[in-house]
Amino acid sequence: MCVILATANVIIFVLGVTGNGLVIWISGFRMKISVNTTWYLSLAVSDFLFCAFLPFYVVYLVKGDWVFGLFLCKLQSFIMFVNMFSSIFLLIIISVDRCVVVRFPVWAQNQRTVKKASVIVMLAWIVSALLSTPSAIYRNIKEDHMTSIKTCYYRYTDVKNQDHIAIVVCQFIFGFVIPFLVIVTCYAVIIQKLKTNQMVKSKKPFRIMTVQLVGFFICWFAFHTVAFMELDTNKSHSLVPTGQTIAQILATANSFMNPFIYAFMRKDFKRTFYAILLNIKSAIEEEGRSTVRGTSITNSGKADFQLMFESMAERAPSHIYKQ
Structure with a gap:
């Protein structure tokens, strides 16, 4: 279980840092700031943090x-729960x-601003930090005096x-029940609105919403189930280690x-991403063409110099080369 969990966390670290870093770079520096x-x-x-x-x-x-040390022991737990609450609140x-945009498009166009969105995000982070504080308070280090191993x-x-x-x-309640109910309600309203709209013929929005909802449920339901199992120290204690491994992998995979x-399912994001890839490809191809031209010019110069040297050698007196 230790090897499986360590391997899974390494894979999630690589994919998470790469994927989220790419989203940060594109949405923060390559796209126009919007809600x-x-x-x-x-x-x-x-998620990157x-x-x-x-x-x-x-x-x-x-x-x-x-x-x-104790500080990083508390900080790692605090960061984990801040990520859990903040990501869930942001999904809400x-x-x-999305629900407001679909139901009230005119109102949303006039009222949705980047400033208001930034304030909402800050409030979500503050509430997440407050809800995550107990996890840091009760986090501690225990040392085995026989082996000096710290836990x-x-x-x-x-x-x-x-x-x-x-x-x-x-x-x-705040990390699963309320968010899940809110997300389900919003998606139900969106789907109902899209079904009544004769302009919508593609089923892609419904598939995307289904993937999002199922992904949220799978990633966090196991985590909270194991948390309740840990409350009972007398029953199901043999299932807790295995459940912790599965729940840890699923929650981390989120x-x-x-x-x-x-992000990558949105058209505007994919359009910017493909445009950046095309720019990178063009830059690499241009660099390759410049290198080839430079090599051709250099080889041509060497050939001209060699011909000139051979011509001079033919005209020079033979005793120069003998010396």
Whole structure:
């Protein structure tokens, strides 16, 4: 399980950093600032930040010893839950925004501004940080005095069990139940509106929404299920380690799935992405042509110099070469 989890986290780290970094670069520097790019940029920053901390966890899995100190032990847990809440809240914001645009297009055109979107994103990050604070407070390091091996863990056994229950229930309600209901409601309204619109003939929007909804459910349902299983220390204890591995992989995978589901499926984003690829391709081809021309000129010059030298040698006295 340790090898599987470490390998999965390395793959997710590479894909997450690459995918989210590309979204940050395109939406932040290559596209015109808009409400949509603000959503995708914030979501990509959240997922990129989480993926950037995965190497600490991979080293912990491989060594079996937390060597990074108490601060990083708390910070890694805090970043993980900030990513969970912020990404989920941003998915809610994106869903509600789409619903508003479909239902009230005229109002949305007049009221949707980048400034308002930035304020909403900041509020989402602040609420996410507040909800993630307990995970950092209860995170601690335990050292085995016989082997000097340190473990970064949640110190719920040192406090009342009610605190653990309250945290898990709060995370489940605000991190899964409410977001899932809001997203389902928004997509139901959007689908109903699209079905009544005679202009819409393609089924692609419905497929994209289905993928988004199923991806959200799969990635986070296992995480919260295992969290409730951990509350009961007497029952199902043999299933918890396996469940933790599966839930960890699925929840972490959400960080590299978001760019492909929410950004790369959009036409404007794909158009910019393909344009950048074409520019890079053109630059490489132009560099190749310049190199070929430079090589041809150099070879031509060498050939001319060789012919000139041979002509001079033929006219020169033979005793010069003998000396």
